[in-house]
Amino acid sequence: MAYGFVAVNDSGIVQIDGAYTNYSLTAKGTVTLTEQSMYLGASGAGDVYGTCYIADVSYTAPDPLFVLENANGTPVVVISTANVGTNMWQTRLMALAPVSVGYFVFSSNVVVAGAGYGLIVYDGAGRPVASSNMKYPLIRQVVSGNVVGAGPDYGQYNYAAATSFSATFAPGGGRIGVGAIRTPSTQFNGSLLSGAWRGNIGFGGWMTGSGTATFSTFNWRFGPSSPNPPNFQYDYQSALDYGGILIDVSNL
Missing domain, CATH: 2.60.40 (Immunoglobulin-like)
Structure with a gap:
């Protein structure tokens, strides 16, 4: 059998062992959107561009989950996320005002973080699959x-x-x-x-x-x-x- 431990949450019992997988926090930060011109489409008069506010966020993570926190009262949209290299990504944000937003990147690569006592679970290949000190996406x-x-x-x-x-x-x-x-x-x-x-x-x-x-x-x-x-x-x-x-x- 796989060794690990049993956790109880609101949905019931979860077995956390070598077959368990989850995402952990890989990176976080803030970024400010600045004024740029963005291509919208074509019309009878030619190409059409709109003035908006854009920021590109670059990060490295396998199988990333990008999370946006935007408490400015102005809608912010994720225009695209592009793979620009091995486990390298770039997410483009757009808004109609110059706002600053927070972002969090979660990854399937478990990050063993934090000081002090804790518990780490490894799979059969010696890779950490869970840590009591890691930051989960709740x-x-x-x-x-x-x-x-x-x-x-x-x-x-x-x-x-x-x-x-x-x-x-x-x-x-x-x-x-x-x-x-x-x-x-x-x-x-x-x-x-x-x-x-x-x-x-x-x-x-x-x-x-x-x-x-x-x-x-x-x-x-x-x-x-x-x-x-x-x-x-x-x-x-x-x-x-x-x-x-x-x-x-x-x-x-």
Whole structure:
């Protein structure tokens, strides 16, 4: 049999032995988003760029989980996470204001940290799989839903209905970060809608506080101001939903 110990949590009994796996805190920090120009899409007048605030966070970790803590009251969105080398990653954040946010990176590579007495469990290859001194991602709630329409790949929707959407979750207690973020992104499809007006691109962002997390969407609309844009936008095969893991980061 595998040696280890038994832990009891709110969901029952967990056997922590050589076959057990979990994530531990690898890195944390803060970053400030600065003003930059970001490519949005193409229109009849050529490429379209928008002014926003961006920060790139680089880190090294196998199988990373990136968690964002944003208590500034301005939605911040994870635009992308790119693999830039062996276990090397870069996550891009975007907002519509110059904010500073906190981030936490969890990894499948167990970090044995902390001073004093403790307990470490190893697998058969001698790798640590758990430590009483490591920092775990304490999951409070897993959330998901639709921004508009019946689900993913929803097509046409009314502009006014999609201009703002928010949902607030109260997992209870502590500072909350949001990890494993799926962000709605409405991709420009290049169709001619009305005259020279060309389309819209939408993003979603998270705001967090003490015991709460709020998701909201915002949209860039590009094209001539006159004549007025049509009442509908056509954003086919867009992931108009959201999802995230709410993690208590109070003790990290």
